[in-house]
Amino acid sequence: MSMDIERRESPEDRRQPFSKVSKADYLQLYYYLFLTRTLEDRVTALYRQGRIVGGVYTSHGMEAISVGYAYALEAGDVIAPMHRDMGAFLIRGMKPKEILAQYLGKRTGPTKGKDANVHMGDLKRGIFAFVSHLADNLPLATGAALAFKIRGQSQVVVANTGDGGTSRGDFHEALNFAAVRKLPVVFFCCNNQYAYSTPLELQMGTPDVVDRAKAYGIPSEIIDGNDVAVVYVTAQRVIKHAREGHGPSFIECKTMRMHGHAEHDSAKYVPKELLEEWKRKDPILKVEHALKTMGYADESVLMEIQERVKKEIDTAVEFAEESPLPEGPETLEGVYAETLEEVHV
Amino acid sequence: MTTAISQEVTYLEAISQALDEEMSRDERVFLLGEDIGPYGGAFRVTEGFQKKFGDWRVLDTPLAESGFVGAAIGAAMMGMRPVVEMQFADFISCAFDQITEVAAKNHYRWGAAVPMVIRAPYGGGIHGGPFHSVCPEAWFFHTPGLKLVAPSTPYDAKGLLKAAIRDNNPVIYFEHKFLYRRAKEVLPEEDYIVPIGKADVKRTGRDISLITYGAMVPLALEAAEILEKEAIDLEVVDLRTLLPLDQEAILESVRKTSKVIVLHEATKTGGIGAEISALISEYCFDHLDGPILRIAAPDTPVPYSPPLEEFFLPKVDDVLRAARQLATY
Numbered sequence A: 001m002s003m004d005i006e007r008r009e010s011p012e013d014r015r016q017p018f019s020k021v022s023k024a025d026y027l028q029l030y031y032y033l034f035l036t037r038t039l040e041d042r043v044t045a046l047y048r049q050g051r052i053v054g055g056v057y058t059s060h061g062m063e064a065i066s067v068g069y070a071y072a073l074e075a076g077d078v079i080a081p082m083h084r085d086m087g088a089f090l091i092r093g094m095k096p097k098e099i100l101a102q103y104l105g106k107r108t109g110p111t112k113g114k115d116a117n118v119h120m121g122d123l124k125r126g127i128f129a130f131v132s133h134l135a136d137n138l139p140l141a142t143g144a145a146l147a148f149k150i151r152g153q154s155q156v157v158v159a160n161t162g163d164g165g166t167s168r169g170d171f172h173e174a175l176n177f178a179a180v181r182k183l184p185v186v187f188f189c190c191n192n193q194y195a196y197s198t199p200l201e202l203q204m205g206t207p208d209v210v211d212r213a214k215a216y217g218i219p220s221e222i223i224d225g226n227d228v229a230v231v232y233v234t235a236q237r238v239i240k241h242a243r244e245g246h247g248p249s250f251i252e253c254k255t256m257r258m259h260g261h262a263e264h265d266s267a268k269y270v271p272k273e274l275l276e277e278w279k280r281k282d283p284i285l286k287v288e289h290a291l292k293t294m295g296y297a298d299e300s301v302l303m304e305i306q307e308r309v310k311k312e313i314d315t316a317v318e319f320a321e322e323s324p325l326p327e328g329p330e331t332l333e334g335v336y337a338e339t340l341e342e343v344h345v
Numbered sequence B: 001m002t003t004a005i006s007q008e009v010t011y012l013e014a015i016s017q018a019l020d021e022e023m024s025r026d027e028r029v030f031l032l033g034e035d036i037g038p039y040g041g042a043f044r045v046t047e048g049f050q051k052k053f054g055d056w057r058v059l060d061t062p063l064a065e066s067g068f069v070g071a072a073i074g075a076a077m078m079g080m081r082p083v084v085e086m087q088f089a090d091f092i093s094c095a096f097d098q099i100t101e102v103a104a105k106n107h108y109r110w111g112a113a114v115p116m117v118i119r120a121p122y123g124g125g126i127h128g129g130p131f132h133s134v135c136p137e138a139w140f141f142h143t144p145g146l147k148l149v150a151p152s153t154p155y156d157a158k159g160l161l162k163a164a165i166r167d168n169n170p171v172i173y174f175e176h177k178f179l180y181r182r183a184k185e186v187l188p189e190e191d192y193i194v195p196i197g198k199a200d201v202k203r204t205g206r207d208i209s210l211i212t213y214g215a216m217v218p219l220a221l222e223a224a225e226i227l228e229k230e231a232i233d234l235e236v237v238d239l240r241t242l243l244p245l246d247q248e249a250i251l252e253s254v255r256k257t258s259k260v261i262v263l264h265e266a267t268k269t270g271g272i273g274a275e276i277s278a279l280i281s282e283y284c285f286d287h288l289d290g291p292i293l294r295i296a297a298p299d300t301p302v303p304y305s306p307p308l309e310e311f312f313l314p315k316v317d318d319v320l321r322a323a324r325q326l327a328t329y
């Protein structure tokens, strides 16, 4: 498997990403990374205590991708996320208390108990809910981008997928349609080297996922998915490209799934050395190092952010636990729409 | 009022008119599908539309049903009102996942409406063979969150399509290819809709309720003419909407006649007729004076060669036989 990021690394952004990110943005990125990690760690802990009824899929070790791309978006843009995009949910304005309520199946969650874990969305915040059937969200992303294009708006859509999801027909149909119609959509792929237990070389015959995008005539890049500055700066550039009417891009983020597929999975099939190698590339360690090197933050500033996040999550857990469960007959509500919800655009 | 002589409009023209009028009325309405632009669609329903409404409201898509149905869903969530054309209803299977998993569940899951119409040219009688003749409505009938309509006349075709476009839910609009150029009638000048969820009694009768839809409606009416001479008075209930089913209309007719035939072109096992039979026996058992009879195609793919397709499709004779059998009770 090719993990040689340098080989096809594209432009100048890669060399000095730090210098393109302001101190304020850098600290904000750190806050969101830490918030994402802390929230998901808490969800995992609740799962182990048996307090979460369904499955738990985390973005542990891959948080830089969803944080990086979502931070580059503007109000009015739309995301079509995958199942390891917690950072994007948070940046688009989903509150930890809503997310925890969702995990606990509470009425106060964004789906009022109708759907599980990361299957949450809100049009007002520009979030399409994740659909389990992998890659199904990619055609939806092209449709939202098409709506923007038809209406002459400058909004952009970002869709994300795992490496496994790129084997589905919907991935290919979406990329092809986006390319043909030059739609304002950016496709991200978290290549975390496994789809459940299936390694990349049993997923595709090409060394890199970008090879698939190239087949559709979509400009593509491979980047270090564990460096939030790289992801953010790249996202900014390709989102601008899309916003200015130049069509879609495809960004493959090399990363590693550090937990099991879901929390029930011990992931014994992943070589230990691989995990150890990637542990050293942890996105949070990376930012902390960068912040200190740049002189943007010392240990006490970081501690302050960490304390703030922990308090935020404590309050959110409390809210979720105290929230009411839905009543059985609420099952029957909402199968059909009565009125069309006003969209934020 | 104009004094122009009112012209008969075909079922196909009625569909075109509905699309044209809705696109003129509401700029959120746009069309996407294969070969619908300059070519005007495989059946020429959208002939001239791209010239009139522009390239971005009449979009030719790549040959990828799942992809463009998914795109329609995404656009619908952003406040557009896409109308998707399946070139043939048979190819809807390629988009099954987007329809049943995404469109149908979206509002239930997280409250985001999907105001989308999928036009599905369906049905046999045109020698289309196994891949251009299917009646796929039962595949979707089992999917809460979808609406399914299947008009039998130009009037209903126009009114139901307008209603479907204005509806806030995903609607599959089954337009029968056999009726395209055969069904004709004069349509009202003014704007009208046919409400989704309402059946229509196409012929009132005392003796037997024949419950049907689509291209089986004219066949049922033909049978009713013949049976009238035998003093068997058939009531023909045209469902028009398959989901949500107009249960009240079905039960009301059965309570009156006490005898029922359910007729559809789709294959028999697990068809919509099975659900209708179950409904009647569940809620109207005491009113029944005979067995609920089903007439449907046999459980095979739709064959190509004329004698085979002729054998496959329900016929007037099947209705006559069933009605005569029921008359003996």
Ligand SMILES: Cc1ncc(C[n+]2csc(CCOP(=O)(O)OP(=O)(O)O)c2C)c(N)n1
Residues within 6 Å of the ligand: A084, A132, A133, A134, A161, A162, A163, A164, A165, A166, A168, A190, A192, A194, A195, A196, A257, A261
């Ligand atoms: C169409 C489909 N098939 C199977 C699954 C079950 N499933 C859930 S996640 C997953 C692996 C996904 O791999 P990938 O896309 O690489 O994302 P990752 O989980 O590695 O981040 C599988 C097989 C699914 N959700 N959808």
